[in-house]
Amino acid sequence: MIDKVYCADVTPEMEGKKVKLAGWVYRKREVGKKVFIVLRDSSGIVQVVFSKDLNEEAYREAKKVGIESSVIIEGTVKADSRAPTGAEVQGEKLQIIQNVDFFPITKDASDEFLLDVRHLHLRSPKVAAIMKVKSTLMQAAREWLLQDGWYEVFPPILVTGAVEGGATLFKLKYFDRYAYLSQSAQLYLEAAIFGLEKVWSLTPSFRAEKSRTRRHLTEFWHLELEAAWMDLWDIMKVEEELVSYMVQRTLELRKKEIELYRKDDIKTLKNAVPPFPRISYDEAIDILQSKGVNIEWGEDMGADEERVLTEEFESPFFVYGYPKHIKAFYMKEDPEDPRKVLAADMLAPEGYGEIIGGSQREDDYDKLVQRILEEGMDPKDYEWYLDLRKYGSVPHSGFGLGLERLVAWVLKLDHVRWATLFPRTPSRLYP
RNA sequence: GCCGCCGUAGCUUAGAUGGUAGAGCGCCGGACUGUUAAUCCGGCGGUCCCCGGUUCGAGCCCGGGCGGCGGCGCCA
Incomplete structure (x- = not known):
């Protein structure tokens, strides 16, 4: 060199x-x-x-x-x-x-054009700064995970079925049958905890949803953790410690790049130290109703509701104890209230909303089968996953963090697509 | 899947009532002893997204299509 x-x-x-x-x-x-x-x-x-x-x-x-x-x-x-x-x-x-005769990007470029020439835009100092911050966030994550005893594992991307009931899968030909692109490594990480107890992975996740929002990509980088012997409250502590370390370490190492986007407005980042505020779903509904939002217990919080809620906080915070029927089948029912599940989301402030979705997992075979049936799915499709509840089942919990969403909040970006090298959306697959 | 908006030069765009497509930036040529995405003078650059229709005449009106953007739902 x-x-x-x-x-x-x-x-x-x-x-x-x-x-x-x-x-x-x-x-x-x-x-x-x-x-x-x-x-x-x-x-x-x-x-x-x-x-x-x-x-x-x-x-x-x-x-x-x-x-x-x-x-x-x-x-x-x-x-x-x-x-x-x-x-x-x-x-x-x-x-x-x-020598270059003329470079297509000049001062009056629209977002749309910059996405069309993303391969050239990546060299701009402002884009490079985002990628440096993303790199440093993951460097920090690895530092924390290593010192806290987590094993990195490498789950498959080609899979046979859905994790989330609702989310749509990208289908592709797999020799003489079909396969799908993974939308979460979670089920595979659950299998891995029986040998390694505390595992994590960083994988691309794919969602074939025609979502047109500032928080969605069809391909995103998913940081997932899964641990045996942890209940919901244990995994929430892991979440806040990990996110706090990632953010504080990046503030320390990437001050210049963060200031490029936030200037001196780094209060919410500095506030990201444990313990993060925790409110129950019930309390969240009360807050929203007191703000005049039209929402009833049992309804899921939409983008508007979430935004109102995040404006109440000046650091990331948790909402826990969601109604069972709005959450995924694998989440453990709350033994004290069967209408609820032991699930918690971490929301970023300043209108950014959900960056982590996590829960304690259902570890009882019969209850899990029942939940699969309730969701209108076939237990046969989940045979290996159900097996995990037959051979030394343990209480366990885990979560998934959307890396681009974290970057978007840290840098106050107006869209998660700016937090990834070549964003993939329903209408954009090139360059 | 639903609601809304937009396609004019490489980019950003102006084009009431239908009547020879205009500018800024970039690029090329020239000027300038220090510029901060310099300034000044000159020049090149157009399938007005596509197809069809109305009209003497369509960038503009009508119909259809394609592409993109913003938001909802879903989620990380």
Whole structure:
């Protein structure tokens, strides 16, 4: 690899030092006998000045390059308050790796166009900042999971059936029969706890829902945990500790990138420390009714209701104890109130809403069969899953976190599609 | 699945009443001794999403189609 100095590492203190830079032309301005090139690489930007009087050959090369051309530049560092970063490089040599005639993305680009040229937009510092934050959130997650004794496992993506009753599956040909793309690793993680007790996975999940909202993608990255011997309250503690660590660590390591999107408005992120507020579904309904929202006990909270609720909080919070009939079949019935299940969602504040869905799982064979029948499904389709309740069944709990939803909240993005490299939505499969 | 909105140059768009498609940005050429997505002068660039209809004449009116966007439901 080329021995280069990163743009962001060029500081006024390096005055007089010779450096070699490699990157892309971010801005170019020709003024009289000078050419100003703002060079960009993965670290950030630095301005390079080519002067006709100083080095005519380099100046002529600099005049030729177009925006986003790849170049290698050699020069001398000079502190200068007029430079965007306080330091710049006096260009002495410019090697054009590939010249670009014109770059399609200019200042007046619509969101729609940026998605059409997503493969080119990814290089912009603002998009790169999102990807850095996403990377750091997962780095933090791995740090926490490792120190807390969780095993990473690698579940299948090609599956035979549904996890959620309602969610639709992408169907594909599998030799002489059909398979589906996984919409959750949960059932497989439940199988894995019998050997490993505390497991997690990061997989893409697929939902063939024609959802047109700021919180949905047809393909998203799903961080799922499942643990034996944990009840709902235990797994909620895991959730808040994990999310808190992810957020606090990212605040520490990615301050610059977060400020790009939130400026100084990081209060709710700082507030994300245990214990997160916990309210019951019953309390949530009371709050909503007192706010004049038309909702009755037993109804699921829609987007509007969830938004009203999240505006009541200034940190992520839990809603637990949902009515059984609005939740999935595998969730354990509340022994103290059979109308409810031992389920909890974690909602992000500021209108973002659900980022985690979790529950204690039904570990009793007969009850699980009954729930499957109640949902109008066939227990035969869940034979292996039911087996887990016949051979050393244990109380266990787990949850799934939507990584793009977490990123969207952390960076206050207006849509989860900005939190993924190449978003997949019902109408977008390209690039 | 449901409700709503939009397709004009590479991009962002203006085009009352139907009458020779206009601008800004980008790009090309020129000017400029320090620019901060510079400024100034000149130039290139159009299947007005597609098909059909009405009309002397359609970017505009009518019908159908295609594509995209916003929201609901569903969920992470």
